[in-house]
Amino acid sequence: MTRSQPRPAEHYIHAGGGVIVVPARVCAYLNRYAGLESFRRENGGRDAEVDAILLAFRVAEMTWRNAAIGTTKAAAPELAAHYEWLSTTQAASRLGITDRGVRSAIATGRLHAESIAGRWRISREALQHFRQGHTTETRTDTN
Structure with missing residues (x-):
């Protein structure tokens, strides 16, 4: 990405x-x-x-x-508008990274998430912030 x-x-x-x-x-x-x-x-x-x-x-x-x-005026969102929370697997799929990468971002505070019944849940808004705010990271380790 x-x-x-x-x-x-x-x-x-x-x-x-x-x-x-x-x-x-x-x-x-x-x-x-x-x-x-x-x-x-x-x-x-x-x-x-x-x-x-x-x-x-x-x-x-x-x-x-x-x-x-997403709103009723916008194109259909990925999830129903009333379902705000994503699992780490769902977030990883939308970001194009691994589940482990999502958990790492949560652990380092780069991705805001809440622990609900022992499982991480990421709001769609937090995912969008992470996606947009993640611009400062570069992949220098792959060069």
């Missing part, structure tokens, strides 16, 4: 450093794993500009999530 390199940080900075462009997938990642959604709910009303930016993160997250995991 070939992956493109991420853009350098300066590609996200505009207007002489006064504006940063954040991709929708990154908004979804930060909302879920950095707790920005909770922060928005708990601290709303303190700063109107911060409120607006965090709300924009939420809108971007929802737009990305609908495209990433």
Whole structure:
């Protein structure tokens, strides 16, 4: 599986450093794993500009999530929309890697998963984050 390199940080900075462009997938990642959604709910009303930016993160997250995991308007998703969880075998199949590779990514914290009844379960959203965020790794060991 070939992956493109991420853009350098300066590609996200505009207007002489006064504006940063954040991709929708990154908004979804930060909302879920950095707790920005909770922060928005708990601290709303303190700063109107911060409120607006965090709300924009939420809108971007929802737009990305609908495209990433499927909606009734999108093409049929791989799984029914109500079935969010994948096994390590299912995730491996979708990523084109081995089950052991998926478990390794979970163990090193690169792929978020939950242990349910002693078995790893990966959300479709976490799988998409892993797929998209995995761009920084290169296969130098095969050269």
